[in-house]
Every structure is written in C-alpha cells, then in structure tokens.
Amino acid sequence: MRGERAAVVAALAAAALAVAGFGWAVLGGRGGEPEPSAGGGASASPPASPSASVDKGDGKGTGTGPDTVDPNAGIKPGEAPIWLVENRVEVAGAGARQYGPWRVGEVVVRAMDKEIAGYGAADGREKWKVQLETPLCGVPKEPAAGGKLVVAVREGQGPTTHCNALRQIDLAAGKAGWKAPVPQENDYDRPLELQMAVSGDTVAVARSAVMSGFSATDGRKLFGTSKTGGCYPAAFGGGARLVLVRRCPDPGGAPGAGRSLLEEVDPATGAAKWGHTFEGGWTVGRVLSSDPLVAASYHSGRKAWSLTAFTADGKVRSHGEAPFGTDKRCNGWGDGSGALGDCPAAVADAGTLYLAGGAPGRELGIDLTDHVIAVDLATGKEKWRAKAPDGRRIWPTALEDGKVVAYLWPEGRAAGAMAALKPADGSLEVFLQSPAGAAGAQQVFFPHGAHTAWAGGRLFLLNGRVKSPEPGLVHHALLSFGR
Secondary structure, three states: OOOHHHHHHHHHHHHOOOEOOOOOOOOOOOOOOOOOEOOOOOOOOOOOOOOOOOOOOOOOOOOOOOOOOOOOOOOOOOOOOEEEEEEOOOOOOOOEEEEEEEEEOOEEEEEEOOEEEEEEOOOOOEEEEEEOOOOEEEOOOOOEHHHEEEEEEEOOOOOOOOEEEEEEEEOOOOEEEEEEEOOOOOOOOOOOOOEEEEEOOEEEEEEOOEEEEEEOOOOOEEEOOOOEOOEEEEEEEOOOOEEEEEEEOOOOOOOOOOEEEEEEEOOOOOOEEEEEEOOOOOEEEEEEEEOOEEEEEEEOOOOEEEEEEEOOOOOEEEEEEOOOEEOHHHOOOOOOOOOOOOOOOEEEOOOEEEEEEEOOOOOOEOOOOOEEEEEEOOOOOEEEEEEOHHHOOEEEEEEEOOEEEEEEOOEOOEOOEEEEEOOOOOOEEEEEEOOHHHHHHHOOOOOOOOEEEEEOOEEEEEOOEEOOOEOOEEEEEEEEEEO
C-alpha cells in the first residue's frame, strides 16, 4: 500500500510543496445555543456564521496561506485552475473525520466534528457555517431531498459519550433545523456511533444490532427494530432503494460462520419487501448501486469476493466471483464500519457496472486500481477493461451525457485530470486537466479515505481526515477544479 510518507515525498518532489499527512480534525463550536425540537414549537435554530479562518480562494490564486507555493503557477491554456480549502483551526487530540462533499446549487459542503460549512462551488469562498453543540457521530453518504442533511450528534463532548440524537441541516440555506432524540430500542442500545443511510424522506439508522427510521422533514420516528428469525440488523444502504443487511448467526456453527441477509425495506415502515440470503461464509460488504441494485460480498476464508445483481423484485439477475481485484473500500473486506455506500469508485447504468479495479492481489483489497472494469449485469461477466494512462489510479465517479466520467489521480509530476470513457468499449479521452503545479497538493489527498463528487462540471475532492495546522505547514481539506 502506498503509505502516507511516500505520498508526502511524492508531493514534495512534484511541487516543492510543504504539506503534511492526514489526521483527525476537531473544530470548536459555540455551545449553549437554543435548538429547535422535532415536531414543532421549538426555539430558533442557531444561525449560520462566517468564519475568519477559512481560505478565501478565488480559483485563480493558491487557495492556501503564505506557507505554500501557487498550485496554479505556470498554468497552460486550456487547463483548469484549482482552488483549495485548508484546515487552519487548532484541533484536539488526533483529529476528526471529514464527510461530504455535497454540492447543493452553487455551494459545496463538507462536515467534520462540530461544524458543517458551505463554500462557493466556483471559487472556494466560505458562504456559511453551522456550528453544532456536540460532535458528529454519524453522517449519511447523501442528504435527503431539497438538501436536507440529517446527522447524528453526541450527547456530550467526549468521544465516549453516547450517540443518541439527530440534527437536520438545510444545506441550501446554511441553517440548522430540527433536533430529535434517537430512542433506545432495547436496554443495550447505547451506541457511540450511528451508521446512517437516506432513501426518499427517510433517514435510516443502524447500530448495535438494532435499527430505526426517521423523517428527514420533521424528525418523526417512522419505525423501529423488526424481527427476522434469528437475524439482526447490521447496516443500511440508501439511494433509490433502502436496503438492509442483516447478520444471521449459525447457533451451532463456528464464530463467523453465519450468513448475510440482504433485504429491500419500505422506507415508510421498515417492513421487508423481499430478502436474499447469501451462502454461509459470505459477508455483504458494499452496495455499489441501488438502482440497479448491485452488492459486493466477500469470503475471508477463501480470499474471494463476488458481485451480485438483483432485479427490481429481488431475484438474482447475475452472480459471480470477481476475477479481478478492487479497493477494499469497494468490496468491504477488512472493514467493520458497516458503511455499505462507502465505495468511491463505482457507477452503474441499467445494464452495466463500471468499477475501479486491477490485477488481483494477495489480499482481497488491492492498492492500485488502474483500470475501469465494465461488468455486464445480465451475465456477471466482464465486458471490457480500460487501463488508465501511465498506470495511474482511476475512479469512475459519474455517468454524464452517455459516458462514464472518471477521476485520474495524480502520479509523479502528472496532475489530476478528468476522463470520459465510452460505455461501448471503454475508449478513454481526457477532457479536463489541472495544472502541473497542482500535483503536489493533490497527492496528499489520500485515496484510502478521500471522497469525490462530480457535479455541475466540477470535481470536488475531500480528504478523509485532516489535523491541526503546524508551523510552516498547511493541511488540505477540500480541492476543486472544473469547467
């Protein structure tokens, strides 16, 4: 695996850019402010407030402070300038995870610790910031309709305080909305984190072998834990369909010898529409697409992983073990987070899954995914594979204008770029190139935790973790370039 130190060395060589590795960032907030409650009759929500610490990039300059060089220096005609947002706030402990990015209109949003902040999509200037009273402890992959993001927050400040409340944030307006408790489903339901997913107006929450669902509009509880034989809820996947993975232990078997049950559930009631039980030893690790529904599962003992596509009524459309390797973030191997939607490099149309992959490795998760691999969902067979230029990492990020849009990661002196692939044969063409001087900044966005979004003709790249600033160093939080 390419370590943080190697990435930093590459970044220094590429642009003589003083940068640092990743960490956790915990931003301070205003405590003691009144909060609205779910169901009406609440006091006003805390106002969004501007920050004095944000980098006010305009898309033409460095997007950084005086400690760095200009990543847009030497930009050539036709290249797209980048903007950067840095973390310049002193943080506690080892740091905090970042969530997002989400584009809502002309604003792109990121969240971490006790704040949700919106920036101009075109220039990176801060537009608004919402401070939370306590830290985040659960965030879904996407907001609900209308840009309503529902997050989970702790009951206190420490990392061991329980995660037992939800808070709505209106990303379009930059304001906090309702706050609602997450009632206990049983005496043992006192989680430190919540695994969350959104489908329609429902925010589904899984934790500690129980589940519940809430309205994103007003915070009303819609459903609680349901019983399915001896199987218990483990994780939700959202999108066009709400899917639930249950673990089904084998009472007489060895530890880990149980089965995974995948269900599509009604977002309004939590009732199962259909269910599919995987063979013993196979664990559902990721939902790569919700429409069409495609799941990745793995078998640790056999060191194998597979793809299963489903019809709209839950019948198996195709199934087969994958003859190629992929990032563990895309098959779930070695990851106990339950983040079914965490794969950053998979998109699907009605008949084909496009997934970042490469040569199989000794482990189920490989480091370098230097191909886009097209899998026929009707047969489960590979249709084609397209190799990235110069052996670079490539991530499919979107489908647009009948083509697969992919992010080409920087490598050496080559800066990041966007490419379009033809679905018929995978022929690849670079259509958007960032400046060579940006390579150093881009190389400290580490693939094992980074998140991307392609929206409105722009790429948004978010570091999975950031940490406190250090003398002479800055820490990249968010980067963008586009048309």
